[in-house]
Amino acid sequence: MEERLSMDCKMEDDLSRSEEEDQQVKIKCFREPHRQIEKRRRDKMNNLIDELSAMIPACQPMAQKPDKLTVLRKAVQHLKALKVGTSSAFADSTNKPSILPQDDLRQLLLRAADGFMLVVSCDRAKILFISESVAKILNFSLLELTGQSLFDFIHPKDINKVKEQLSSWEYPKEPMIDAATGLQVQTDAPVRPTHLSSGAWRSFFFRMKHSRVAGKQEEKHQLPCAAKKKDTSRYCTLHCTGYMRSCPCSQLDSEGDAETPSLSCLVMLCRPLPHGSPQPPKDINAKPSAFVTRCAIDGKFTFVEQQATTVIGYLPQEVLGTSCYEYFHQDDLQHLAEKHRQVLRSKEKIETLCYKFKTKYGSYVSLQSQWFSFTNPWTKEVEFIVSSNRVMSRGPGHIKDEKSGRLKAMQEETKQIPIIPSLSNGVGTMIYAGSIGTQIANELLDSYSRVNSSPSSGASSPFGSTNEKCPLVSPPISTSASSGGGAASSSSQSDSRTAAGASCATADSSGQVSQLELDGMVVPALSSFSSDEAAMAVIMSLLETEVNVGQPGDYEDLHWPF
Amino acid sequence: MMTADKEKRRAISREAARRRRRVESEVFEDLSRLLPLQQSVRDHLDKPSVIRLTLSYIRMHTLLTGKTGTKAEASHKVKCGQVTDDQMVRHEFNGGCGEEEEKERYDADASEETNMYLRILEGFLMVLSTEGDMIYLSENVSKYMGLTQAELMGHNIFEFSHPCDHEELRNNLRVTAEEVWSGEKRDFVMRIKSALTHRGRSANLKSATWKVLHCQGRSKVCVAPSSVSCLLLTCQSLPLSHTLLSTQTFTSQHSMDMRFTYCDQRMTMLLGYSTEELLGRSIYDLCHTRDTNCLTKNHFNLCFKSQSVSGRYRMLVRGGGYVWVESHSAVIPNARSSKFRPGTNQPLCILCVTYVLSGVEEPSLQLSLDQTVHI
Numbered sequence: 001m002e003e004r005l006s007m008d009c010k011m012e013d014d015l016s017r018s019e020e021e022d023q024q025v026k027i028k029c030f031r032e033p034h035r036q037i038e039k040r041r042r043d044k045m046n047n048l049i050d051e052l053s054a055m056i057p058a059c060q061p062m063a064q065k066p067d068k069l070t071v072l073r074k075a076v077q078h079l080k081a082l083k084v085g086t087s088s089a090f091a092d093s094t095n096k097p098s099i100l101p102q103d104d105l106r107q108l109l110l111r112a113a114d115g116f117m118l119v120v121s122c123d124r125a126k127i128l129f130i131s132e133s134v135a136k137i138l139n140f141s142l143l144e145l146t147g148q149s150l151f152d153f154i155h156p157k158d159i160n161k162v163k164e165q166l167s168s169w170e171y172p173k174e175p176m177i178d179a180a181t182g183l184q185v186q187t188d189a190p191v192r193p194t195h196l197s198s199g200a201w202r203s204f205f206f207r208m209k210h211s212r213v214a215g216k217q218e219e220k221h222q223l224p225c226a227a228k229k230k231d232t233s234r235y236c237t238l239h240c241t242g243y244m245r246s247c248p249c250s251q252l253d254s255e256g257d258a259e260t261p262s263l264s265c266l267v268m269l270c271r272p273l274p275h276g277s278p279q280p281p282k283d284i285n286a287k288p289s290a291f292v293t294r295c296a297i298d299g300k301f302t303f304v305e306q307q308a309t310t311v312i313g314y315l316p317q318e319v320l321g322t323s324c325y326e327y328f329h330q331d332d333l334q335h336l337a338e339k340h341r342q343v344l345r346s347k348e349k350i351e352t353l354c355y356k357f358k359t360k361y362g363s364y365v366s367l368q369s370q371w372f373s374f375t376n377p378w379t380k381e382v383e384f385i386v387s388s389n390r391v392m393s394r395g396p397g398h399i400k401d402e403k404s405g406r407l408k409a410m411q412e413e414t415k416q417i418p419i420i421p422s423l424s425n426g427v428g429t430m431i432y433a434g435s436i437g438t439q440i441a442n443e444l445l446d447s448y449s450r451v452n453s454s455p456s457s458g459a460s461s462p463f464g465s466t467n468e469k470c471p472l473v474s475p476p477i478s479t480s481a482s483s484g485g486g487a488a489s490s491s492s493q494s495d496s497r498t499a500a501g502a503s504c505a506t507a508d509s510s511g512q513v514s515q516l517e518l519d520g521m522v523v524p525a526l527s528s529f530s531s532d533e534a535a536m537a538v539i540m541s542l543l544e545t546e547v548n549v550g551q552p553g554d555y556e557d558l559h560w561p562f
Numbered sequence: 563m564m565t566a567d568k569e570k571r572r573a574i575s576r577e578a579a580r581r582r583r584r585v586e587s588e589v590f591e592d593l594s595r596l597l598p599l600q601q602s603v604r605d606h607l608d609k610p611s612v613i614r615l616t617l618s619y620i621r622m623h624t625l626l627t628g629k630t631g632t633k634a635e636a637s638h639k640v641k642c643g644q645v646t647d648d649q650m651v652r653h654e655f656n657g658g659c660g661e662e663e664e665k666e667r668y669d670a671d672a673s674e675e676t677n678m679y680l681r682i683l684e685g686f687l688m689v690l691s692t693e694g695d696m697i698y699l700s701e702n703v704s705k706y707m708g709l710t711q712a713e714l715m716g717h718n719i720f721e722f723s724h725p726c727d728h729e730e731l732r733n734n735l736r737v738t739a740e741e742v743w744s745g746e747k748r749d750f751v752m753r754i755k756s757a758l759t760h761r762g763r764s765a766n767l768k769s770a771t772w773k774v775l776h777c778q779g780r781s782k783v784c785v786a787p788s789s790v791s792c793l794l795l796t797c798q799s800l801p802l803s804h805t806l807l808s809t810q811t812f813t814s815q816h817s818m819d820m821r822f823t824y825c826d827q828r829m830t831m832l833l834g835y836s837t838e839e840l841l842g843r844s845i846y847d848l849c850h851t852r853d854t855n856c857l858t859k860n861h862f863n864l865c866f867k868s869q870s871v872s873g874r875y876r877m878l879v880r881g882g883g884y885v886w887v888e889s890h891s892a893v894i895p896n897a898r899s900s901k902f903r904p905g906t907n908q909p910l911c912i913l914c915v916t917y918v919l920s921g922v923e924e925p926s927l928q929l930s931l932d933q934t935v936h937i
Contacts, residue, residue: 048613055620069582072589075616079596082623097598099619099715100698102672104626109679109687109700112779112794114747117679131675157921161810204810205888205919237874237886237919242682269682273874273888273919294851294930303851303930317928374846374854377861378819383844386851 115271118150118240122166122264125150137272138236139211155207155235165204166266202242202266205273207235242268289391294384297344297373297444299324299437302384311367311391313360323434329356329364337436343371344382344444354392366392381448603712614716621697622689624790625782685775685798692735692791694719706773706799708757708764724753724772726866737781737791745780748793751800751863751870752777774800774869800869801892816912818893820845820861823911832918834880835932847932850876850884860889864912868893874919878933883925889916 045068053059053071056078066074098105110116116134120127130145140153151159210233246264289311294303300323304316312319312327319327328336332355343350350371356364370388375381594604594612597619607615680686680702689698695718704710707722720728734748756773757765779795812828822840830836835848849857853875863870869892876884896911928934 045610045613048610048617051617052613055617055624069586069589072586072593076589076592076596078620079593079616082620083596097600098701099598099615099711100622100626102676104622105687105700106672106676106679108626108689108794109676109683109796111782112687112796113679113683114778114780117675205917207920239888241684267678267682269679292851294854301931302847305851305929306924306927315928316930317934320928320931320934374858376819376844377858377865383846386854 113269113271115269118242118268118270120150120166120266120268122244122266125162125166128265138208144211153209155209158206161204162206165202202240202244202268205237205239207237208270210234210236237273238270239273240268240270242266291389293324293387293389295324295387296384296441297382298441299340299385299434308389311359311365311389312357318360323437325433325437327358328433329358332356333433333436337440339371340385340437340440341443343373343385344440346373347375348372368392382444599712603710607712611712611716615712618697618715621691621790625689625697625784625792627784683796683798685796688719688777688795688797690719690735690793690795692737692793694731694735697792704764706756706758706775706797707754708770722755724867727752734777735793737793741781743783745782747778747780748795749776749778749873751775751867753867754797774867776800776869776871800871801890810918812916812918814840814914814916816845816914818865818910818912820857820912829916833877833885839880839932843932847930848878850878850929852876860891864891864893877916878930879922879925880933881925882928882933883922884927884929885918885922886920887916887918889914891915 049068049071052075053066056071056074058074058078059066059071100108110131110133114137116137117129117131118127118134119129127145127148127150130142132142134145135141145153150162154162243266244264245267291305291307291311292303293301293305293308296302300321301319302321304319306316308319309315325333325336335353336355339350339352352369352371354366354368357367359365367389369390372386372388373382374384374386376383590609590612593616594607597604597612597615599607599615680700686703686706687698687700688696688703691697696715699711699715701711703714707714714722719731723731730750731752734750737746752775753772754775755770757770758773759765775797776799777795777797779793781791782794783791810832812832813826814822814829815824817823821842821844825835825837825840829840840848846854846857856873856875860870860872870890872889872891874886874888877887878884891912891914893910894913896909
């Protein structure tokens, strides 16, 4: 002890001596940073001491801020006090000391992972062990599960999948991707025996039953329709990862075969997926009068939820591919076209006013929508618009509009040039509704072509592919209208172009900057990919290979705890 | 004369300072001896580290022994007689040893079980305070970051994470009062410094590379004696190991904007789209619109962090309806590209391994244009 202390002092002296020497040797302009380093060190220490005093109850009620030594002494007393009454493994000299008792660590892990450990025999899927945390997740108690067959608790459609994972399967090895060429490699090699050996890794998903007995409170939230079905079991989707192990039979399975001294089993950690089990949409759908749709940037429907049918009368497949403008009332065209333009240039959600949507039966329903344009994180271009639509009221909304019938008739025959709605009042003008959307989309695409004069490295030419997605030609009904639209009355086109140009100005510059930023930023994590080897390692670990089968040795020496 | 006095005074003050330092060192010694650490670790601790580890110890103790933080936890314990169940099971296996032995056995069992979890998880446990202090890290953190538990514990996560991920990290650390009571979940990807070389050896932090971690967990709080709330997180190293691709799994490749450049036969079998149909199509078109956010987040992670785990989303089946899936993806150099020239930036592509989680739901529903278009 004495020696130790004197050594410490010597060290301190050495330090201070060397500090003096340093200060003597260094010229004035170097003394500043040195002092700063020292100051930083002192500040850091003071901060730590402050934090410590905040955590120690004995230091709290003091009037004056306690000095360093006092805080340290109180800390020592506090730690001694904490040790009294703990049932941890610290006191035991044989066990490796750790900051946290092993049991606490185990609990924390299971809490963080929100999972449970499951050990099943490979031959009959008998549940050999399951950790108590399963109760929180599936509502079953240990007694209900231990010793049972796992298959009794699995969704019927997943039984084969789980069987496959528990056994060595005979089907030919799945095609892998050759990392060098990126092409599929066909192999007819038989399954390697290592798949069943200890250390073989498994990762798969399956649905497991959720007990309804214990969770009486949860049943209140279930809709009555669920109870009417015969099989009212609820399932929870689990992600299971783990290793194959062989374990001595006598320890675990009293029914063990004399012929098989050791049992092959799978040790897994099962975690439920974050958002609970997939339920049929009927449960989720609390508001039947709301539905979601997706349109291409020209307004053509590309996705329509089934709930839409109760509102608009059409089945999704009846409207898919048609332009939303075909269903808008003439009076709303101007406002909606404006919102359309707005949403393509904004990162915010755009709220429309109330508008009328033509149903299958000719009547109109009053809707209000929230539009949001999706921008591809890589290309930074708008690819589609998502619309959340809700019904405003059914009463006055269902107007049989004579004008609309007339308008439709006119639309069929028209060969006239489409006119931008803002320039017209609707009466007496021939509007082919769908092309409004197309025109607005073209404005956007033009702005992109000005920004992206050359495709950036690594990305396929964004302009080219967007082109295919949103053809510049109008729908086939009136082809001459499309050529007319293409040629376009120069005045209206140039108007729209300047308008678009003005509103796009900021988008251009920001679009350009962020693309550059993206190029620079995109692969910070791939700096370690300087070698092909490292890249291969990533690919190989995404697909199973010899390299990653796992080290059997690691497992054999673990004492089997159950 | 004056100088001699001054010298004498200086000598006295130096001696006093030495005494203070000696006493201080003693106390630090006492403190470090009380910490449950291995001797080898203890010998190398500097003074700030001793305080850091003491803080961690006290905070973890407070967290674990304080009153239960979540209402759900408290009531559940009562419902299932949780602790009793567990002890009962162990008692069966132990065959009823003496209490002392049983306690030892219990601890040893817990230790083995914990090690098993950590290996299966392919990650480590991290407890983060709301300010981002790494209050606790499981010992195996050294396998992922190249630095030991003692070196890291008590430091702040912001010192070790990628600056571009700081905002997302801050958002995740922000736990409202309500969220904390309900054990709010967290799920995000972050880049962390790793002092490990490719071959797994520990190197200098100065030459650290970025490692991508998938962090999942929940908030935890205890109310007495003092209010401590924190995040419990499991941090898994990406990419995760994968098993042999089974019948319910398929791979696909995409350009960086998530358009398909390749898909394997299994995708055709499971979803009905042929490769020709998919080439050039965006994955966003193939999925349920309500899952757009999930896919966007996944795409962002890929663009900026190069790896991602998507969480559940719905993929539309060609003939109608949809399946729930989860994708594990990574950005890789596109070796196939004809544009590849050695020495320049390699063009990149995205490799996805997608697990099908459910059967086909609502098979009669046609929701998207791709489902209805006939070649």
